[in-house]
Amino acid sequence: MHIHxxxxxxxxxxxxxxxxxxxxxxxLIGRNAQGKTSLLEAVYLLAxxxxxxxxxxxxxxxxxxxxxxxxxxxxxDGSRHRLSTGFDSKERRFRIDEKPLKRxxxxxxxxxxxxxxxxxxxxxSGGPIARRRTMDLGLCQQNPPLVRVLLDYRKALKQRNTLLxxxxxxxxxxxxxxxxxxxxxxxxxxxxxxxxxxxxxxVEKASDYYASITGSRENLAGVYRSSMTxxxxxxxxxxxxxxxxxxxxxxxxxxxxxxxxxxxxxxxxPHRDDIVLEVCGxxxxxxxxxxxxRSIVLALKLAERDLLxxxxxxxILLVDDVTHEMDMRRCDRFxxxxxxxxxxxxxxxxxxxxxxxxxxxxxWHVQDGMIxxxxx
Ligand SMILES: Nc1ncnc2c1ncn2[C@@H]1O[C@H](COP(=O)(O)OP(=O)(O)OP(=O)(O)O)[C@@H](O)[C@H]1O
Ligand SMILES: [Mg+2]
Numbered sequence: 001m002h003i004h005x006x007x008x009x010x011x012x013x014x015x016x017x018x019x020x021x022x023x024x025x026x027x028l029i030g031r032n033a034q035g036k037t038s039l040l041e042a043v044y045l046l047a048x049x050x051x052x053x054x055x056x057x058x059x060x061x062x063x064x065x066x067x068x069x070x071x072x073x074x075x076x077d078g079s080r081h082r083l084s085t086g087f088d089s090k091e092r093r094f095r096i097d098e099k100p101l102k103r104x105x106x107x108x109x110x111x112x113x114x115x116x117x118x119x120x121x122x123x124x125s126g127g128p129i130a131r132r133r134t135m136d137l138g139l140c141q142q143n144p145p146l147v148r149v150l151l152d153y154r155k156a157l158k159q160r161n162t163l164l165x166x167x168x169x170x171x172x173x174x175x176x177x178x179x180x181x182x183x184x185x186x187x188x189x190x191x192x193x194x195x196x197x198x199x200x201x202x203v204e205k206a207s208d209y210y211a212s213i214t215g216s217r218e219n220l221a222g223v224y225r226s227s228m229t230x231x232x233x234x235x236x237x238x239x240x241x242x243x244x245x246x247x248x249x250x251x252x253x254x255x256x257x258x259x260x261x262x263x264x265x266x267x268x269x270p271h272r273d274d275i276v277l278e279v280c281g282x283x284x285x286x287x288x289x290x291x292x293x294r295s296i297v298l299a300l301k302l303a304e305r306d307l308l309x310x311x312x313x314x315x316i317l318l319v320d321d322v323t324h325e326m327d328m329r330r331c332d333r334f335x336x337x338x339x340x341x342x343x344x345x346x347x348x349x350x351x352x353x354x355x356x357x358x359x360x361x362x363x364w365h366v367q368d369g370m371i372x373x374x375x376x
Contacts, residue, residue: 002343009069010062012038013369028347030366036347040318047113049104058089105147108140112315120297128274138304139198153187164264189245191270196224205303213295227272228252314342
């Protein structure tokens with residue numbers, strides 16, 4: 001999968017850009033605050049309708065303008081497609097091959113991308129919400145129908161929580177709350193089993209990368225911990241089948257209903273699950289050093305790339321600022337790994353020496369939101 005042509009209008013500080021791209025490595029070189037991250041953000045927004053920096057369209061549109069536009073012509077499975085998004089401060093619309101996408105959830109899987117960014121460290125420091133979000137983004141690109149399931153689950157959960165917030169715990173309210181259980185259970189078990197399965201595969205791959213980064217001196221393991229009390233899975237553990245999961249979920253909802261009324265929110269369900277990573281048997285969230293944290297998130301991202309690779313077709317990699325705190329040896333191995341992966345966008349500031357490690361790249365100069373091909 002690779003982008004041939006990328007067009008951007010009024011996105012962050014990029015007023016107008018049109019890039020003819022090659023299938024391999026694209027180096028984006030420029031001083032600080034020139035638009036390098038913005039370009040990667042534009043590509044990721046087109047692929048997933050999300051930005052790692054904001055939920056607010058307003059911030060994405062160039063100040064003083066009212067609309068922004070991003071379009072990519074790309075090759076997938078031997079045929080060419082055109083994907084675009086246009087948006088104002090309220091609404092985002094997507095088109096694939098000139099046809100409007102009815103729902104943003106239909107976008108997933110069309111243009112697959114993995115973003116490596118310094119903010120990835122949030123996976124360890126940002127709590128379960130950040131971890132679930134990362135898991136779900138990777139999983140939805142791999143398994144697009146799950147987007148709909150997640151959205152429907154969120155809606156059902158919201159309805160149930162709204163009822164819980166109503167002051168009384170009368171029989172009528174209790175019955176109304178309970179009436180949402182079957183829908184939560186139906187959707188929630190799909191999320192739970194797919195997310196747990198994805199997480200275990202991801203951690204298994206990531207632990208191989210982690211071993212290679214650390215020269216096998218350290219090991220990484222992970223557990224998927226379900227909010228349905230007694231359930232947690234690690235590598236080799238079998239995820240219960242759907243029938244059993246439904247039963248566990250039903251029991252958990254019954255067990256926590258008093259707590260739900262007390263705190264006015266739903267306690268059992270995949271919206272409360274977590275992924276616990278361990279380095280050498282100790283919680284990474286609590287004990288990992290800075291260097292270990294960086295290595296863990298890189299290993300996870302490389303694993304995400306592998307899981308998103310359909311036979312011989314890796315996703316587009318957007319690699320922002322992740323190499324500048326790495327030592328040369330580690331950096332060399334990382335760059336070698338990602339640069340053999342297909343189309344890769346890498347940002348560098350003018351001064352970084354690691355850039356010399358990359359061969360055969362197309363170089364782009366980014367200055368004040370303008371992007372031009374560097375020659376020689
Ligand atoms: N909506 C917007 N309108 C105009 N300019 C914006 C908007 N949002 C961000 N900017 C500006 O765009 C510039 C480029 O930001 P960006 O994060 O892309 O820089 P960068 O090249 O990645 O820099 P660094 O090397 O420091 O990471 C910044 O000066 C930022 O303030
Ligand atoms: Mg940047």
